[in-house]
Amino acid sequence: GQNIDQPTEMTATEGAIVQINCTYQTSGFNGLFWYQQHAGEAPTFLSYNVLDGLEEKGRFSSFLSRSKGYSYLLLKELQMKDSASYLCAVVDSNYQLIWGAGTKLIIKP
Amino acid sequence: ETGVTQTPRHLVMGMTNKKSLKCEQHLGHNAMYWYKQSAKKPLELMFVYNFKEQTENNSVPSRFSPECPNSSHLFLHLHTLQPEDSALYLCASSQEESALYNEQFFGPGTRLTVL
Numbered sequence: 001g002q003n004i005d006q007p008t009e010m011t012a013t014e015g016a017i018v019q020i021n022c023t024y025q026t027s028g029f030n031g032l033f034w035y036q037q038h039a040g041e042a043p044t045f046l047s048y049n050v051l052d053g054l055e056e057k058g059r060f061s062s063f064l065s066r067s068k069g070y071s072y073l074l075l076k077e078l079q080m081k082d083s084a085s086y087l088c089a090v091v092d093s094n095y096q097l098i099w100g101a102g103t104k105l106i107i108k109p
Numbered sequence: 110e111t112g113v114t115q116t117p118r119h120l121v122m123g124m125t126n127k128k129s130l131k132c133e134q135h136l137g138h139n140a141m142y143w144y145k146q147s148a149k150k151p152l153e154l155m156f157v158y159n160f161k162e163q164t165e166n167n168s169v170p171s172r173f174s175p176e177c178p179n180s181s182h183l184f185l186h187l188h189t190l191q192p193e194d195s196a197l198y199l200c201a202s203s204q205e206e207s208a209l210y211n212e213q214f215f216g217p218g219t220r221l222t223v224l
Contacts, residue, residue, distance in 0.1 A: 008149060030209050042113070042199070042215035050210075087152070095207040099151040 002026045004100035006088050011106045012078055020073045020086050020103045028093025034062055034073050035087040037102070043087055046073070075105075083107045111135055115200050115216035122190065123224050130185040130219045132200030140206040141183045142213065143175060146197040158183060159206040190223045197221070 005023045012018040022032070031050040035043040049055060049064035049071060061074040075082055088100040113134045122128050134141065143155040157165035158177040172194075174186040183200055197220050201213040 004151065033208075033212065040217070040220075042217045044215070045212040048210070048212060089152075091208040095209045097154070097208045097213075101149055101151045 002090075002092065002098045004088055004090060004098055006086075006100040006103045008101070009104045009106065011108060012075075014078055014080060014107055014109050016078050017074065017076050018078060018105065020075070020105065022071045022073075022088035022100055024069050024071075024088075024090045024098070024100075026090045026092045026098050029066060029069075030091035030093070030095060032062075032064055032071050032091070033087075033089040033097070034071075035089065037085045037087060039084070046086075078107050080107050080109070113200060113202055113214050113216035115219055117219055118217065119220045119222075121222045121224065122187070124190060124192075126190075127186070127188045129187065130198055130200075130221075132183040132185075132216055134181055134183075134200075134202040134214070134216075136202055136214060138202040138204050138214070139180055140203045141177060141180070142201040142203075143183065143185050144199040144201065146199055146218070152199070156185075157206060164206060187221075190221075192223050195221055195223045 003025045033048050034046040037043040047062040054063045059076045064071045085102040085104045087102045089097045116131045141158045145153040154167050155169045156175045161177050172189050176184040197218045199218045200216040203211050203213045
């Protein structure tokens with residue numbers, strides 16, 4: 001079967017750095033998405049990784065290792081507004097999205 | 110209006126009611142989706158429409174009936190729902206149906222409660 005694993009919940013401190021991991025076992029791989037979803041709002045696109053390595057976008061970076069079936073989202077200089085759920089999704093061999101259950105990130109002052 | 114809009118934002122209904130959810134996208138996309146989001150569970154894809162034609166029905170019970178009159182509008186008609194159908198229903202759109210290099214844009218969702 002196809003499976004995406006993410007921690008259910010994480011807590012971090014304002015100003016710190018947090019890494020949210022995502023591991024996957026899917027039928028084929030054609031890229032991995034990260035989305036951010038604030039409570040009661042729409043998920044919004046953060047990143048899409050197809051090749052191995054780290055991609056940086058401001059305070060957010062996303063890493064991919066296809067050989068390990070592993071990705072992480074790195075958030076630096078955490079702000080209170082970063083409190084949200086972070087969803088990992090893999091594009092499988094049929095070019096369809098397989099979603100993880102999301103990681104709820106709580107930022108404390 | 111920009112992006113993807115959904116109405117209503119909140120809906121409470123009895124098991125014998127009939128109601129409809131509406132989604133509209135202003136992005137010129139060709140594909141539209143209905144998802145069910147329950148707490149601590151992955152997004153469940155329900156239906157996919159591509160150029161107004163249904164291309165995916167993910168074994169969804171017949172009490173959920175989708176309608177796509179054109180590429181910009183998507184409806185989800187609800188009838189004789191069960192309490193376990195209570196969830197956040199998200200609409201999304203994308204330029205193409207394939208997820209390859211193709212992000213989806215989501216609406217804010219309808220929070221549905223079935224009594």
